[in-house]
Amino acid sequence: MSRYDGDEDLERTFAALPPAHGRGFAQTWWGQAWLKALEDTALDSGQLKAGRRLARAGAVGAVSVRPGRITAVVQDRDRTHHRADVLLEELSGEQWDRFLDMAVERAGHVAALLDRDMPPHLVEDAADTGVDLLPGLGDLEPECDCGAWDHCAHTAALCYQVARLLDQDPFVLLLMRGRAERALLDALQARSTAPAQAAETVPEPEGVDAAEAFAAGDILPPLPDLPELPEEPGEPPSPDTETPPPPGTDPDALEYLAARTAAEAHRLLVDALRAGPQDPLPELDLPLAQDAVRLAFGAPVPTVAERLADGSGRTREQLALAVRAWEFGGAPGTAVLEEEWAVDGEALVRARAALEAAWDEEERPQLRAKGNRWTAVGTSGQVRLGRDGRWWPYRKERGRWVPVGGPAQDPATALASAEAGPER
Structure with a gap:
């Protein structure tokens, strides 16, 4: 939960989150993009691992989010406390105008944000107007009172914790870029109503409205209203009749x-x-x-x-x-x-990297690999890698491996689901 400070809602403070043992920090694609910006920027992978360990242990205190900066106090492993800040450049007024104009033209973008979603096409459309919402290489600038000049364990822990906040609410990112949620929504509403108000001042054209002329002509009776969509599918005719079925028909x-x-x-x-013009049916x-x-x-x-x-x-x-x-x-x-396949080449490199990053050294389970299947030794849990790069949880029941849940981007999340049992 968060609280708002000030009349302009230009700062949000999030209470410290509980430890994140056995799960990834980012489940959404934009949360993962945030972490990629951190991991591509930091020069010392050891500091990233130390920061991930601190964040998993719940060592990051309350997180303050305001335009251009996030702040938290992080408790180190030696129980010393450090103030960590990470800076992100705010968007200019001109960039915000371009973003708002783009969003108003595409109503689906506004609806997605209100649902706490940030679809890729929203970010892509913003980028087409010269507005980069997500941080890139070098955009996350660290500041810490420990004296480190690059990302240290404290600023890395702060970034990992903020990835969890971004999963819950993409407006956190927009606040870092310079606009609070209420101000942003008010600006979008103002832009949406402006064209309608302008249309009201346009003088009525001369002539007769075509619909009125057609209605007055009494050429055809009025069309009936569209029938309402039934809540349930209809019942097809039953083949149970006195006539025997043809040979070979069940x-x-x-x-x-x-x-x-x-x-x-x-x-x-x-x-x-329900589908819109950009939502083709599968x-x-x-x-x-x-x-x-x-x-x-x-x-x-x-x-x-x-x-x-x-x-x-x-x-x-x-x-x-x-x-x-x-x-x-x-x-x-x-x-x-039903398919077991050999993971090799680039797919094997990505799988090993995901397995390496999923657990801290002391928490990593012993895994036995066979094809695209990794079994946790000494447990009844297994994760399987799909060809799309997602991890699927399996559990051994009565001597056979059975699926127990949907896919996850993180193997640690999938294995935790496998060991917890089926989603039923």
């Missing part, structure tokens, strides 16, 4: 497929009505084995489930496990369950 399978088709049609209609082009899992996710009757298992080359137990993986991650989740 009535149970046909009834289940019709119900799934109605549900999918309802979902597509909902997505189409296209599914699944192979037969994956499509069978998608269909089985609807809990068909046993005879249909047996047909889906046979048709996809699985046993009933294997299909049930694939459905569980689908529940946690769709087609990518099922692929991670």
Whole structure:
């Protein structure tokens, strides 16, 4: 939680966060970009590790955020206290004007910020106008009373802690860049209402409105209102009739497929009505084995489930496990369950770097690697690397590895989920 100080809300103070054992500091992509700016700038990786250790231990006190600066008192391992500051250049008035004009033109950006989200296209559109919201190489300038001229453990710990704050609220970054949340939203509202007020002063054009002329012509009856979207999919006709089914037709399978088709049609209609011009609907082009899992996710009757298992080359137990993986991650989740692949080249370099950064030296578990699977020795936990670079938690139950949660960017987070048990 934070509190606001002053009439202009130009400073926010966040209470000290609890220790972050067993989890990554940044879950959002913008939080990770913040940490990348720190890690690309710092010259001493040892200071970064020491700072990460302090932040994990909860040694960072209350964090003060104001334009151009973040501040906190950090307790060192020897119990001495140091004031750490990190400076970030504020945006100029002209840059803020360009950002606000851009945001008003794209209503989705404002809605995303209000939902405490910072989509990549918002940052990209801002960059196109010459406004860099996220820090880059050398933008995070350290100051600490310990006397270090580069990032020390104290300023690094402060940055790692602020990454957790950014995950919760991207307005923290905008305040560092010079604008408080209330002032920013007021400016956006003022820009949004200005065109409407200007339109009210435009004189009415001469002539007759086309819609009024058409209505007055009495050519056609008025069109009915659009029907409301039903809350649930419709019920398809039942194939249970007195007429026997044609040879080779399974009535149970046909009834289940019709119900799934109605549900999918309802979902597509909902997505189409909610999608904007920049939100294309996803296209599914699944192979037969994956499509069978998608269909089985609807809990068909046993005879249909047996047909889906046979048709996809699985046993009933294997299909049930694939459905569980689908529940946690769709087609990518099922692929991670059933596909073991050799991690090499650049993918291996990135995986090793992620594993190295996920834990402090004294907390790192002993991991046994096989293909894209890392098993924590002496535990029932395992993490699997997907081809998209995400980590998936697995747990050994009754002698087999089963998925227990969705993917994570950080292997420590995934392994903690695996050892905690299934998300059910």
